[in-house]
Amino acid sequence: MDGHSDARPHTSLLLSLAAFVIVVAGMREAQALLVPFLLAGFIAIVAAPAMFHLCRRGLPAPLALVLVILGIFSAGMLLGVLVGGSLDDFSARLPEYQAKLKSQTTQLLQWLQGLGLPLPEQALGNLLDPARAMAMAAQGLSSLGSLLTNTFLILLTVVFILLEASSFPGKLRLILSDFDRSIVHFDRFTDNIKRYMAIKSATSLLTGAAIALWLWAVGLDYPLLWGVLAFLLNYVPNIGSIIAAVPAVLLALIQLGSGGALWCAAGFLLVNNLVGNVIEPRFMGRGLGLSSLVVFLSLVFWGWVLGSVGMFLSVPLTMTIKIALDSHERTRWLAVLLGPDPDDAEDRGGGTPTAAPPGMLKWLPGRAPGNPPDPER
Incomplete structure (x- = not known):
């Protein structure tokens, strides 16, 4: 009997691990379907306070919902307008930029060989490969456009979530025996998500605007495109700001030379340190x-x-x-x-x-x- 009791925790652990693997594998296979619904869920969590605020001000719920959806749609359209033209132009000129980068890589190789540091061209290309970095940037921005093709599905899901939001606590009251405790945990979840998304959106917008202004002042092509890229990638923790800087600095190296590239890199370093280490922690509070x-x-x-x-x-x-x-x-x-x-x-x-x-x-x-x-x- 004791042997069976000792085996139960291990069996439970193995079953939990197996269930975790199955769920993760299912999520990965259902990525194309799951991602729009996840985005819709988080958009609804952020948008719900605005809708309820309008309702408390006396607006009918359907009208408040329409205004919130129009605001979300307008923000998406503005993003598309800002990115669309610059992205098409940048993608068309990408082979030209890649050829110039390859030429500069060859010149760097010759300079190193002149210093007595012989490096095979293939090894140096694999080590740096800046053209691949620019191609990845274009591919990443293009994937944003493919995501926008699901806009109708995402907006429709947001509408239904917001329509159900006010009745959700009443449903929980009927379902849960420990309703008071559960609603506190749900409130904590929604409050933390709304707080994080609101602060992150504000600091990302500040980062994108500052980067776009800096690059425009330096004279780099497509400053709005790089500002939008900095805005979006600021949501990615730890490495997002680094990824956003790479294609802009490489383009500056082609267009403006090494001095311009240093100025661009300095701008990214200054803005990201100021926003990420000073402004964001001040408002994020507890972390x-x-x-x-x-x-x-x-x-x-x-x-x-x-x-x-x-x-x-x-x-x-x-x-x-x-x-x-x-x-x-x-x-x-x-x-x-x-x-x-x-x-x-x-x-x-x-x-x-x-x-x-x-x-x-x-x-x-x-x-x-x-x-x-x-x-x-």
């Missing part, structure tokens, strides 16, 4: 509730599972998993492992809050917004 290692590993994992969109959503998705793990006693230890150093969290004023500010709670009948339920009850 993401995730360790730096987990943020990086989540970037790799979600990028592998969901492609480039997974890299953009890696932090919100991992925050969602952490909050879900934290809501159950048996998995809380995993949430602690995903979180930051406890000493650092205390210095910043605490990690993930134990109770959410009254967000969804104010939609519930018979509950005062200022009196959230006790999560331990």
Whole structure:
């Protein structure tokens, strides 16, 4: 009997690991279908407060929904207008840029050989290969356009999610026996996601605008294109700002020479350090509730599972998993492992809050917004 009892935890662990592998494999296979719905879910979470604010101001719910959807659609159209013409022109001239880069690589090889450092041309090309970096940038921006082909599906899903949002707490009340505790965890999830996405969007917009202005002042071609690229890749933690800088600096090397490339690199370094190390931490406050290692590993994992969109959503998705793990006693230890150093969290004023500010709670009948339920009850 004892032997069977000892085997149960190991069996449960193996079953959990097998289920995890099956779910991840299924997500990877269903990437084309899953990505639009994930994007729609996060867009709805960010857009819901605006719709409910309009409703509280006296607008009918259908009209508030139409205004929010028009705002989302207008933002997408503006992004398409900013990127479209520059992207087509850049893609058309890409072979010319690649040829110039290859010529400059050959000149660099000859200069190194003149210094007595013989390097095979093939080895140097494989080491640097700047043309491939520019091709990857064009391919990445083109994939954004292919994602926009799912705009109708994404917007339609957002509409239905927002229509159901106000009735969701009532459904949870009927389903869950520990409703008060569950709604606090759900409130924490939505509050953290909205807060992260709002701050990240504002700082990304600031980064993109500053980069575009800097490159325009330097005289680089397509400053709006590189500004939009910096805006989008700022959502990718750790490496996004580096990836955004590479094609612009390489183009500056072709168009403006080494001096212009240094000025462009200095602009990226200055803007990203100012925004990433000064402005963003000031408004992000307690931080993401995730360790730096987990943020990086989540970037790799979600990028592998969901492609480039997974890299953009890696932090919100991992925050969602952490909050879900934290809501159950048996998995809380995993949430602690995903979180930051406890000493650092205390210095910043605490990690993930134990109770959410009254967000969804104010939609519930018979509950005062200022009196959230006790999560331990």
